[in-house]
Amino acid sequence: AQPSAPSPISAPLRDLELGQLNFLHTTDTHGWLAGHLQEPSYSADWGDYISFSERMREKVEAQGQDLLVIDTGDRVEGNGLYDSSEPKGVYLSEILRHQHIDVITSGNHELYKQNTSETELLHTVPNFRGKYLASNIDIYHPETGELVPLAPRYKKFTTDLQGIRIVAFGFLFDFTGNYNNTVVQRVEDTIKEDWFQEAIRDKEVDLFLVAGHVPAHSSEWRAIYKEIRGTRWDTPIQFFSGHQHIRDYAKYDSKAVALASGRFMETIGFMSIDGLSTGSGPSKESQPTFKRRYIDNNLFSFYHHTGLDADTFPTKKGRKVSQLIAESRTALQLDQVHGCAPRDLWMSRVPYPNPNSIYTWLETKVLIETLKDESRGERPSVAILNSGAIRFDIFKGVFTQDTTWTISPFTNGFRYVKDVPYEKVQLIMEVLNKQTKILSTLQDNTEPSLLPLVPPEQLARPEEIIFDDDELSEGWLTSNMGGSSQVPLSASNIAGKIVPGYTTKDDAGDDGDDTIHAPISFYKVPNCIQALISANSSGVPEKVDLIYIEFVQPYLALAAKFAGLELDFVKESDVYMPNITLTDLILDWVRKHWKCE
Numbered sequence: 149a150q151p152s153a154p155s156p157i158s159a160p161l162r163d164l165e166l167g168q169l170n171f172l173h174t175t176d177t178h179g180w181l182a183g184h185l186q187e188p189s190y191s192a193d194w195g196d197y198i199s200f201s202e203r204m205r206e207k208v209e210a211q212g213q214d215l216l217v218i219d220t221g222d223r224v225e226g227n228g229l230y231d232s233s234e235p236k237g238v239y240l241s242e243i244l245r246h247q248h249i250d251v252i253t254s255g256n257h258e259l260y261k262q263n264t265s266e267t268e269l270l271h272t273v274p275n276f277r278g279k280y281l282a283s284n285i286d287i288y289h290p291e292t293g294e295l296v297p298l299a300p301r302y303k304k305f306t307t308d309l310q311g312i313r314i315v316a317f318g319f320l321f322d323f324t325g326n327y328n329n330t331v332v333q334r335v336e337d338t339i340k341e342d343w344f345q346e347a348i349r350d351k352e353v354d355l356f357l358v359a360g361h362v363p364a365h366s367s368e369w370r371a372i373y374k375e376i377r378g379t380r381w382d383t384p385i386q387f388f389s390g391h392q393h394i395r396d397y398a399k400y401d402s403k404a405v406a407l408a409s410g411r412f413m414e415t416i417g418f419m420s421i422d423g424l425s426t427g428s429g430p431s432k433e434s435q436p437t438f439k440r441r442y443i444d445n446n447l448f449s450f451y452h453h454t455g456l457d458a459d460t461f462p463t464k465k466g467r468k469v470s471q472l473i474a475e476s477r478t479a480l481q482l483d484q485v486h487g488c489a490p491r492d493l494w495m496s497r498v499p500y501p502n503p504n505s506i507y508t509w510l511e512t513k514v515l516i517e518t519l520k521d522e523s524r525g526e527r528p529s530v531a532i533l534n535s536g537a538i539r540f541d542i543f544k545g546v547f548t549q550d551t552t553w554t555i556s557p558f559t560n561g562f563r564y565v566k567d568v569p570y571e572k573v574q575l576i577m578e579v580l581n582k583q584t585k586i587l588s589t590l591q592d593n594t595e596p597s598l599l600p601l602v603p604p605e606q607l608a609r610p611e612e613i614i615f616d617d618d619e620l621s622e623g624w625l626t627s628n629m630g631g632s633s634q635v636p637l638s639a640s641n642i643a644g645k646i647v648p649g650y651t652t653k654d655d656a657g658d659d660g661d662d663t664i665h666a667p668i669s670f671y672k673v674p675n676c677i678q679a680l681i682s683a684n685s686s687g688v689p690e691k692v693d694l695i696y697i698e699f700v701q702p703y704l705a706l707a708a709k710f711a712g713l714e715l716d717f718v719k720e721s722d723v724y725m726p727n728i729t730l731t732d733l734i735l736d737w738v739r740k741h742w743k744c745e
């Protein structure tokens with residue numbers, strides 16, 4: 149773990165159930181390879197994960213079993229370790245490559261920008277040669293201009309110890325927001341291609357392994373499931389999923405399941421399968437059995453599952469990578485303190501609006517006090533921001549260079565349209581937040597969906613989860629995750645209390661999490677929030693500058709149409725505060741207002 153990481157807190161644990169074939173899975177790590185430096189439950193780093201997978205491999209191989217390591221994308225954007233270097237990702241890429249990964253795929257974040265996808269092609273794919281799969285992604289090669297597969301479409305391999313014959317694919321969901329140097333083919337079309345049809349007709353296969361940046365419960369996985377089942381009615385299928393930032397498990401039939409392993413290096417997903425046939429013969433069991441576990445990413449869990457301790461657990465490579473992360477963080481000055489947050493600000497643990505909501509803070513403080521383009525003088529304005537632009541909570545205590553990127557990693561600037569009637573802006577907000585169903589009927593297939601305006605976790609669970617008895621969580625959170633010193637209380641301080649954290653319910657029940665936690669409430673947030681910036685008057689202005697973060701422009705255009713506002717946002721908008729991003733505004737505000745005592 150990193151030198152400043154809090155020690156994990158002991159908690160009751162459920163064991164891993166090892167099987168004939170075992171998997172460790174990460175997804176949506178978004179640059180958090182240093183682990184969480186303010187949350188003991190997720191405080192292990194990528195070096196610890198390397199040690200964990202090496203020790204797990206030793207353990208299963210000693211029993212004649214196999215272990216495979218999977219990553220399903222969105223490794224970039226969301227943490228200073230990725231975002232704060234120039235060019236972005238140079239440190240991260242060097243850290244990531246030390247993990248032995250058997251199947252690795254791209255997420256949508258690898259494709260938003262030209263340089264990110266080119267880095268995948270020129271660095272990550274070669275770093276993971278033979279492991280990186282891209283079943284439905286092509287890229288215009290930066291040197292030749294030719295449209296080529298980002299990586300091989302699929303591969304067939306056999307496991308080291310038992311010779312289990314596996315055909316593996318690597319998909320991305322039907323993503324449309326990629327930069328125009330890549331082409332993402334719809335999954336539903338890809339599976340009709342000859343190469344896929346040939347691959348699933350191979351009779352010498354013991355397991356189809358479908359890895360991808362695709363939710364566990366999704367139309368894309370269902371389409372693949374049906375296509376495979378159409379020709380191979382009983383070959384086991386293991387899907388590895390991502391994108392929604394949740395822990396999830398889906399059962400397609402008794403021989404086909406999907407695992408999704410959370411986000412931000414909070415979770416190491418574990419799967420085991422028993423009862424597979426191998427190259428040397430059929431299985432003795434009539435049915436395969438699947439077991440899943442969501443491991444909290446901390447050393448307490450890792451020691452427990454490997455049966456090792458602080459002296460025996462770390463491997464040479466693991467230690468080296470933890471050291472490399474520490475050096476990279478120092479070089480990037482990620483511990484530089486910009487201010488001290490006086491209280492926790494939550495994305496979804498409190499209702500909105502609320503004094504402890506990060507969105508209320510943005511609306512009532514940050515946007516109002518920082519958004520000002522000198523060229524627009526004192527004109528009143530309304531600023532619109534999508535809730536998904538914010539990625540993480542702010543904990544009471546130090547606000548560092550790293551915090552800046554964890555809460556606001558995106559590089560979107562702001563645009564504005566002048567002289568929009570205030571009433572129309574309110575109608576647009578109404579459409580964006582309340583009339584989304586009506587609006588979606590106006591959309592044709594080429595328009596983006598409205599849903600991605602919210603944080604991905606909310607897409608996955610549209611219903612609120614409210615625990616009346618949040619006292620335990622609240623008290624614990626304040627003292628352990630956001631104390632002013634950011635030093636967690638030791639286990640003895642919270643003796644008898646269960647640590648708040650994931651309490652996952654999935655298709656296999658409610659016993660998936662390795663750590664037994666107290667539940668945390670989950671409140672919904674709106675698609676968009678707004679701030680009225682009315683320089684000189686307290687009344688409601690007649691017309692305003694409608695300022696918005698670039699990401700929402702297509703959604704705004706649709707909502708405006710429905711609100712009866714004839715506006716061509718592409719032609720009639722202009723840049724607001726050139727070269728300034730939301731990240732810059734937040735940092736500026738924090739520096740001015742959150743002085744450390």
Ligand SMILES: O=c1ccn([C@@H]2O[C@H](COP(=O)(O)O)[C@@H](O)[C@H]2O)c(=O)[nH]1
Pocket residue numbers: 176222256257391392393534535536537538558559560599600601602603604699
């Ligand atoms: O420029 C951007 C890019 C993304 N978002 C938000 O993020 C989610 C997608 O996140 P995943 O990690 O890929 O699930 C998207 O729905 C937006 O809410 C953004 O606001 N700005």
